[in-house]
Amino acid sequence: MYRAHVREEDEKVQALKEHLLETKQLAEGFGAKLGLKHVAGLAGLLHDLGKYSDRFQTYLYQAVWEPEKTLFKRGDVDHATAGGRLLFEYYHTKSHTPHEKLLAEIVGNAIISHHANLHDYISPTCESDFLRRVQEKELPEYDLAKERFFADTMTKKDFKHYVTAAVSELTQFMTLDPTQTFFLTKYIFSCLIDADRTNTRMFEDQVQEEKPLKHHRLFAHYHDRLLNHLAALQNNSKAHEPINVLRAKMSEQCELFAERPSGIYTLSIPTGGGKTLASLRYALKHAQQHHKQRIIYIVPFTTIIEQNAQEVRDILEDEGHILEHHSNVIEEEETGDEPDDGVITKKEKLKLARDSWESPIIFTTLVQFLNVFYAKGNRNTRRLHNLSHSVLIFDEVQKVPTTCVSLFNEALNFLKEFAHSSILLCTATQPTLENVPHSLLKERDGEIVHNLSDVSQAFKRVDIVDKTDQPLTNEKLAEWIQTEVSSWGSTLVILNTKSVVKDLYERLKDSPFPIYHLSTSMCAAHRKNQLAAIRELLKEGTPFICVTTQLIEAGVDVSFKCVIRSLAGLDSVAQAAGRCNRHGEDQLRHVYVIDHMEEKLSKLKEIEVGKGITGNILTRFKRKPEKYEGSILSQAAISEYFLYYYRKLDVNLNYYVKEVDKEMTKLLMSLNKENSYVTYYQKKTGTAFPLLLNGSYKTAADHFHVIEQKTTSVIAPYGEGQEIIAQLNSDEWLDDLSKVLKTAQQYTVNLYPQEMESLIQENAIVRHLDGMVFELKEGWYSDEYGVDVTGEGGMGFMSW
Template identity: 75%
Template sequence: MYIAHIREVDKVIQTLKEHLCGVQCLAETFGAKLRLQHVAGLAGLLHDLGKYTNEFKDYIYKAVFEPELAEKKRGQVDHSTAGGRLLYQMLHDRENSFHEKLLAEVVGNAIISHHSNLQDYISPTIESNFLTRVLEKELPEYESAVERFFQEVMTEAELARYVAKAVDEIKQFTDNSPTQSFFLTKYIFSCLIDADRTNTRMFDEQAREEEPTQPQQLFEHYHQQLLNHLASLKESDSAQKPINVLRSAMSEQCESFAMRPSGIYTLSIPTGGGKTLASLRYALKHAQEYNKQRIIYIVPFTTIIEQNAQEVRNILGDDENILEHHSNVVEDSENGDEQEDGVITKKERLRLARDNWDRPIIFTTLVQFLNVFYAKGNRNTRRLHNLSHSVLIFDEVQKVPTKCVSLFNEALNFLKEFAHCSILLCTATQPTLENVKHSLLKDRDGEIVQNLTEVSEAFKRVEILDKTDQPMTNERLAEWVRDEAPSWGSTLIILNTKKVVKDLYEKLEGGPLPVFHLSTSMCAAHRKDQLDEIRALLKEGTPFICVTTQLIEAGVDVSFKCVIRSLAGLDSIAQAAGRCNRHGEEQLQYVYVIDHAEETLSKLKEIEVGQEIAGNVLARFKKKAEKYEGNLLSQAAMREYFRYYYSKMDANLNYFVKEVDKDMTKLLMSHAVENSYVTYYQKNTGTHFPLLLNGSYKTAADHFRVIDQNTTSAIVPYGEGQDIIAQLNSGEWVDDLSKVLKKAQQYTVNLYSQEIDQLKKEGAIVMHLDGMVYELKESWYSHQYGVDFKGEGGMDFMSF
């Protein structure tokens, strides 16, 4: 009997045949969503072929039952290469067709990489990790393993027939471009990873295959719940206010627009116009009409996740089927999970825990979305197949990091063209993503809101006052705010870095008004508690001051009497203005734009360039306000701002990897004739490069970061955070780790590498479960600031 896994808790064995057939079945289900059933199934069928060896059987048996006799260490027996080699031998000869070779390369890479990351077909060192594995690596029992597979799982003739069906699917799917080949490979890899992890988890938990959720029934019920809620709003005393009439009209436009075929559309509802519920109305209606499987909100800040998810839960009356995904509580190891060898330990159970975005409604961040396609770590890639047949709602889409614009556009184009997605770009400040080199394939006449200029004018509730003529220090700013805030009322101050925010907070403390501090150094639960207090004071009309970074700008439903914004991009100024007089409580309120003298922006290129271009627009507005319809935040002003911004940042849109002197798009998606690595290979060897694909997938993933620095999630000692750490680190067997990890996201803070190093030196970090889970010690977490350390802490742009 050949073994796939042994359950540590009771030493029960899962046979290799059971595992291969189970993974094949799940992978087929996932692949079928893109009519790639047999392509994905082939990956599942062959992924653990290398476990059909006496070496592996002897190793795993001794590791569990006779550990004192074990000769091999974990991960020393290669069981992932054999399946890729078999496919290459079958399908990659001179006589084989283009699509047979393509199948061998796509599925073969998924198989050999299923415990690491997709391999390079050719690397910057002009080597091919893929070819080394499928052609050169020594596999002593390879022929015997293949023979046992044919005897026990599927005959050679049956496999040939199965492969023929996979070839036909490849022919129908691909346009043979490097771009689509990359996304095809990633998709098949995702199907395999999720099928493998899911089958293993079900064996470990002794669980039966779960009945799939019926999203259509849920969406129909949710849609009715939402319509009931909107109907109740029309009965309120304020329903006939002009702004509320407009909100209702735009919501109804979303309902009508949902009947259009899937595409990439824009929803440019002004700030405070009811964007969350309007986009949900579109999504629920469209999902019913076009049989979508899930609705996914992608937002730049976790503060929006917390607020919007709760609002949607309350209206739909459902908690179980709405998932918030903030960050990865469990860290992927540097080398993927090569150490996984079939013994299901508690550490292994953490890796297997459900984390695959399989709920009907999901709220996640832009960082997590981009990581699915481009970052290393199988936990990220595992989610990709569940993006297909979805409605994707990008809230505040202008916050896509500049260096990721091309990669973002290519991912959305794939989802629209091949993965049957409908995509909604929501923001009052639409970026011109269709006008860059790797352009976004927006649909023509794709704006949902009718008469946008008139609607924007009707929603005008603030006047922007330009006070950038003289730079302002924190000392002067604090003096001005102390003098004026009691008469202003509730005052929001948004600055560009954590350091100046904390310094200003300390200067304002002890003054005539209560002062609040918000930062991504706080965990989500902490920020939520602070925002609850802030909202209570706003409701009472009590004057107070809140000092924060830009995390509050996008989508946080608060309305201050006065806002002060440190100069940044025009889109940021517009979003800050959206926190002032948000619901039209007063006829017109003021947003002051200042030039802060003490912010260090040398490492924050996007904010620095945004400042420069916004400053130019401010200057032109002073001279010729009519050019911008008399409104600094008009659609005309915003289009001009983004046109200049993307022009100025053009060289940065393709994510340049300085370590290999190449753009990320070229590492992943270039033709052989454009690929300098292929040219060098052919020149140095005097032979033709033997592969169709030439992407450097592993190199690209190793260097991809949505922000410039790596971050690591640490569970902090706030609220229930301590209980979660105790539970994860206890010797007890936790029945449902998925629920524990989901809850833990509310109590994590993402720390930059230099911050982690500093805290480790101070003894402030405790690592659990072989470094998979980080804990911050209690004395290092402040109820004022969150994680309390000095310095800029990098770009406070997103909370991951």
């Protein structure tokens, strides 16, 4: 029997034939969602063909039973190239059709890359890593591996029929469009990675394939519970107040709109208008009507995940099927092409853990969504196929980073056009994503809310007071707040940088009023506890002060009596205003917009540009308020803001990879005639470039970061954080690893490279499981600030 894996626990062997056929079957199920059953299945069938060699069989046997005799070191035996080479050898000659060649290139790249990242078809050095693997690399015993595959797993005749079916699917699915081929390649890669890891995990955990969820029945059940919750709200004594009547009406509009075909639509409910439940109502109804398999909320900040996920859990009365995905707790190491994967060790089990967005309802971040399509690390790409046949709800969509606008639009267009998904863009301040290069294919007449201007006016609960004529320092700001807070009541101060927030907090700490601080340096569980305490004070009506960055603006359900917002983009001002008098408790309250003198915005280009444009609109508003319907937050003002904003940042909308002096869309989605690498290759070699595809997929992924500086997730010594570290480092956590990793996300903080480096130098970071999981030591986490690089944390500071 040829071996694929050996379980370390009991030395049980998984047969290679069994692994290949079962992985094929899983991949077929994932690929079938796009009509690509055999294309994806082919990747599963061939991915470990190289394990039929004597070299691999010897390596695996000795690694388990004769470790003192090992002939081969880690990485010596290449088992991933053989399957890709077989496809290229059999289906990529002059006599083959374009779609046969395309199949060999797409599936072949997935196979040779399944332990790393997709390879470049052509690289910035004008060489082809893909061709090097499938044509040039020395593969001892390649012919032997092929012979054993056809004898043991599938006959040549059956294989030929299978490939014919795959070519037919590919021909029906696509033209040779470069944008389409990039996303298709990523999709097939996703199917393979998830199928391979899932089958290996099932063997390791000794479990059978789980019965698939009956999504239609589950969503119908959820829909009934949501309608019961909304009906109960109608029995509330305040149900007949104008704002609540309007909320109910917009919710009903979402229910009716859900019957429309899948597409890209907008839901522009004003802040405080019940957007979360209205969008959920649309999603649950649409999922039933159009046979969707999951509902995915994508939000800009983790603070919204924490709040919205809990609200949805409470209403649907289901803890088990609702996943919060904040970030990757496990750091994927750079393993090269051939990791030591035959023996399933504890470390390997971390990689196999279920992390593929299988849950029917998922809450995740915009960073994680973009990483699925464009970042390196096949843990990210593994999730992609589960975005198909879904309802995707983008909450506060205006927060898409400008550098990622083109990439965001292209991903959504693929999901709409080819992956049978429906997309809802939710925000009170809709960005004009359809009026930029690489435009978004929104549906015409796709706004769900009727009479938007009238609705916005009906929801007016604040007056924006422009105080930008006299720039303020923190010293002056603190004096003003302390003088007025007793008359204002609960006061929220939102500034643009962490440093000025912390400084203002320090200046206000001696105030007779309670003072709170919120920061992204805190783990999710910490912020959740802080917000719970804040909500208690809001309920009591106690005057207090909360100082924070913009993390509180998007979707956090709090309602202060007064808000002070440092000048920024008009969308940020509107979101800040949504934290004031949110539920119309008073007739009108004030939101003060200030110009802060001490904020350094030179490295925060988007905020700096937004601040300048908003300042200009405020000036024009003073002269001609009627142009903006008498409101600085009108639809006219917001549209004008985004028009100037995207125009000003036009050169930044397409992610630029400075290391190779190219826009990322050109690296991923260009035709041969547009590709300078191909042109140079042909001049250098005097021959035509031999491949149909020419994307530099690995180069693009290596240099892509949604946030300019890549962050590292560290588990904080807060609450259950220490217990989780103990579990991850013990021998007893393996049975429920996926659950532990999900819980750990609540206790992680994402650190920038300079913060991480500083803490490592101070010996404040502990590495676990060969550096795949990081722990922050006690003493480096503060109850006031979260991660404390001074090492003076853990002193049990009070909140005021």
